[in-house]
Amino acid sequence: MSRAGFVLSLSLALALQLASAPARANEAAPLADDxxxxxxxxxxxxxxxxxxxxxxxxxxxxxxxxxxxxxxxxSLIKQGKTDKEVMxxxxxxxxxxxxxxxxxxxxxxxxxxxxxxxxxxxxxxxxLFVRRRRGTSAALxxxxxxxAAALLGEKS
Amino acid sequence: MKRFLIPLALFMVLAVFLALGLNRNPSEVPxxxxxxxxxxxxxxxxxxxxxxxxxxxNASFSPKDMAGKVWLLNVWASWCVSCRVEHPVLVDFxxxxxxxxxxxxxxxxxxxxKGWLAKFGDxxxxxxxxxxxxxxxxxxVYGVPETYVIDKAxxxxxxxxxxxxxxxxxxxxxxxxxxxxx
Numbered sequence: 240m241s242r243a244g245f246v247l248s249l250s251l252a253l254a255l256q257l258a259s260a261p262a263r264a265n266e267a268a269p270l271a272d273d274x275x276x277x278x279x280x281x282x283x284x285x286x287x288x289x290x291x292x293x294x295x296x297x298x299x300x301x302x303x304x305x306x307x308x309x310x311x312x313x314s315l316i317k318q319g320k321t322d323k324e325v326m327x328x329x330x331x332x333x334x335x336x337x338x339x340x341x342x343x344x345x346x347x348x349x350x351x352x353x354x355x356x357x358x359x360x361x362x363x364x365x366x367l368f369v370r371r372r373r374g375t376s377a378a379l380x381x382x383x384x385x386x387a388a389a390l391l392g393e394k395s
Numbered sequence: 396m397k398r399f400l401i402p403l404a405l406f407m408v409l410a411v412f413l414a415l416g417l418n419r420n421p422s423e424v425p426x427x428x429x430x431x432x433x434x435x436x437x438x439x440x441x442x443x444x445x446x447x448x449x450x451x452x453n454a455s456f457s458p459k460d461m462a463g464k465v466w467l468l469n470v471w472a473s474w475c476v477s478c479r480v481e482h483p484v485l486v487d488f489x490x491x492x493x494x495x496x497x498x499x500x501x502x503x504x505x506x507x508x509k510g511w512l513a514k515f516g517d518x519x520x521x522x523x524x525x526x527x528x529x530x531x532x533x534x535x536v537y538g539v540p541e542t543y544v545i546d547k548a549x550x551x552x553x554x555x556x557x558x559x560x561x562x563x564x565x566x567x568x569x570x571x572x573x574x575x576x577x
Contacts, residue, residue, distance in 0.1 A: 290424065290537035303502070304537055307528045332535040334427040 276316050283312055283325055288337050296339070426535055426554045433458050433468070433545045434533035438523035441500055441508055456497065456523045458549060465575045466495040467568075468543040469519070469559075470531065472503040473511035475539040481558035482515050488564060489518035494572050498522030501531050501539050544568060546575045 284298035291302035297309065308329070315325050329337050341347050379387065428434075435458060443454040458468075469485060471478045489496055498519035500508045505524060512522070525531055534543065537556075544553040553571055555563060 304528075307532060311529075311532055331427060332532060333537065334424055334535075336424045 273317075276313060279316050279322065280309060280312050283322055284309060286326070286339055287329060288339055290333055290337065297337075423556055424537075426551075426556075428535055428543075428551050429554055431551060432549050433543065433551050434530070435459070436525075436530045436533065438499075438525055438530060441498070441505065441512075441522040441524050456521060458545070461495065461497070461545070462549060463547050464495060465547055465572055466497060466545050467572075468497050468499055468534075468545060470499045470501050470534070470536050470539050470541040471522075472501045472539050473507040474503065475501075477558045478540045479515070481540050481560075482518070484559050484561050484564055485518040486516055487561070488559075488568075489520075491569075493569075494576070495520040499530065499534075500524050501536065502526065502528045542568075544571055544575070 281298055285296050287297040287308075289295045289297050289300035289302055289305045291304050292300055295302075295305075297305050297312075311328075312325055315328060320328070326338070335341050335347075341350065343351050437455050437457040439455050440453065467488075471481075485496065496519050498521070500522050502525065508522070508524070512519075528536075534541075540558055542555040542559050543551050546552050552575060553567065555568070559568065
């Protein structure tokens with residue numbers, strides 16, 4: 240690319256940038272609306288799964304539904320609802336699945352307790368194994384003694 | 396031989412868990428709404444004149460109008476690709492004429508929705524317009540199409556997430572409607 244061409248395209252890019260700046264400023268407006276509401280929205284939305292793209296949080300998702308739900312949460316916060324009430328609003332519609340931290344209840348006991356049960360089982364197995372090993376004497380029988388000596392003798 | 400039994404048993408347990416986990420569809424989230432009253436709403440009908448005043452007869456629809464009837468609520472949109480897959484099944488269902496089928500046109504443009512129905516055929520008793528998706532949120536909609544079977548008392552008895560296939564219609568929805576209509 241010639242130098243003049245480079246300057247031209249650079250200034251064109253700059254012009255486009257400037258032209259699109261007001262549009263972007265418009266889009267960002269709701270965020271600056273009320274920092275307190277936004278902060279609370281963010282805290283709640285981080286805890287909530289976006290159902291359209293299930294591995295994303297509601298805070299991080301750009302899915303249409305996520306944007307609608309953020310709008311809904313925003314209006315609930317402005318109505319003076321507590322965080323728990325907002326969470327209940329979401330759970331009553333989409334179920335416990337929307338929460339990244341499932342509540343502890345009979346159907347989730349295995350989920351919450353499972354790792355600890357496995358850990359206890361592992362520890363128990365380890366203790367049993369070590370005890371059993373300690374039980375068998377470490378002394379070698381005369382035959383093993385001879386075998387060992389022969390092997391060692393070979394090496395040296 | 397005996398020393399292999401424990402690892403084998405552990406492996407079997409793990410295999411069963413993995414098999415169960417792999418055979419489940421992660422996009423099917425059990426709806427907490429099944430067994431609960433269908434959320435109320437009043438929405439303008441798709442076929443009504445958008446300029447008509449709110450009080451005009453036949454301009455709006457509410458689940459209250461369906462009290463005492465078993466009916467289906469189907470969430471659809473002209474932008475929804477799976478809805479086209481589902482559409483012929485709904486047309487067949489409408490021909491059976493056994494229960495009203497109400498369409499909830501979700502986050503759509505009126506003109507597009509009307510065009511869609513004109514092009515593919517209109518299986519709905521009537522459709523209502525949920526332009527901003529607020530009613531959809533009340534119904535826990537997260538993937539269009541979704542279909543609800545609502546009983547005479549206004550309770551949601553069944554929710555289908557994703558397209559209704561002929562199989563689901565024949566094995567689940569039709570028997571359920573017959574049972575509820577009794």
